[in-house]
Amino acid sequence: MAGEIPDLHAQERTGTGKGAARAARREGMVPGIVFGGDADPLPINIPFNVLLKKLKAGRFKSTLFNLKVDGHDDVRVICRDVQRDVVKDLPTHLDLMRLRRTTKINLFIPVEFVGEEECPGLRKGGVLTVVRNEVELIVTAGDIPESIQVDISTLNVGDTVTISDVTLPEGAKPTIDRDFVIANVAAPSALKSEDADDEGAAEAEVPTVGEDEAEAAEGGEE
Structure with a gap:
């Protein structure tokens, strides 16, 4: 078993839709959604600087993360999509998928x-x-x-x-x-x-x- 699965810290996002997403970005956060598994989709926010650093490190979409959100059990996730601004090429939204042990x-x-x-x-x-x-x-x-x-x-x-x-x-x-x-x-x-x-x-x-x-x-x- 892999010895070190990196943690990915996020906050639960209150509210959904474009208005809540824009508010998150104004606060220096990148909105996202966690889906899959046996649980309901969970809207989250991740600090922009944290996400940008991980993206620049490379292979973000092929790295398994241990997602930590206050009030929720830790869960293994993998990124399925990162949406970027068409002009600045900066992250504006991400999709994380929960993984079962058999995935x-x-x-x-x-x-x-x-x-x-x-x-x-x-x-x-x-x-x-x-x-x-x-x-x-x-x-x-x-x-x-x-x-x-x-x-x-x-x-x-x-x-x-x-x-x-x-x-x-x-x-x-x-x-x-x-x-x-x-x-x-x-x-x-x-x-x-x-x-x-x-x-x-x-x-x-x-x-x-x-x-x-x-x-x-x-x-x-x-």
């Missing part, structure tokens, strides 16, 4: 690499290049993994590890169908430089025929 959702799960000490490629001086430090998975809301483990203990220099090489938690699957790369063990930069020098030296050793020599050769053939 399937898309979340970015951190990648944890194990087996680095045993990895033959790293022991030879190779460098672990991480292509994805998190992977978007379809998971069950009641069984969210804290991370997925990627074993690199058998990788050699030049090897890659893809999502098909990873044992995912039961019930979880990637949102991308193709077998994408998560990481690889690259050759050390010094070795790359030596290979480049060797290639350059090999090219320099290839004999070239000058114009005078070529003409002499053609003359001899005649």
Whole structure:
């Protein structure tokens, strides 16, 4: 289970409709609605600066939150929509959906690499290049993994590890169908430089025929 589900603090909004929403915005709040589950829709307000900061942090719509509203039980929610001002592109309203434990959702799960000490490629001086430090998975809301483990203990220099090489938690699957790369063990930069020098030296050793020599050769053939 995910260890840290971030809290999202909100206030219950009294009144509904455009008038109440405009009043909330004048007070520096963003109106919203919480729907779904077995409860009635709950109108809420979230401080504008708090919401804007979370939006700028990225992946707001794919993050599971623990919604805290005074007078109500905490509930897990995920954002389903953020409406923005067409001119200023600032948030004006948001929709949050309550989640049951059996609800399937898309979340970015951190990648944890194990087996680095045993990895033959790293022991030879190779460098672990991480292509994805998190992977978007379809998971069950009641069984969210804290991370997925990627074993690199058998990788050699030049090897890659893809999502098909990873044992995912039961019930979880990637949102991308193709077998994408998560990481690889690259050759050390010094070795790359030596290979480049060797290639350059090999090219320099290839004999070239000058114009005078070529003409002499053609003359001899005649």
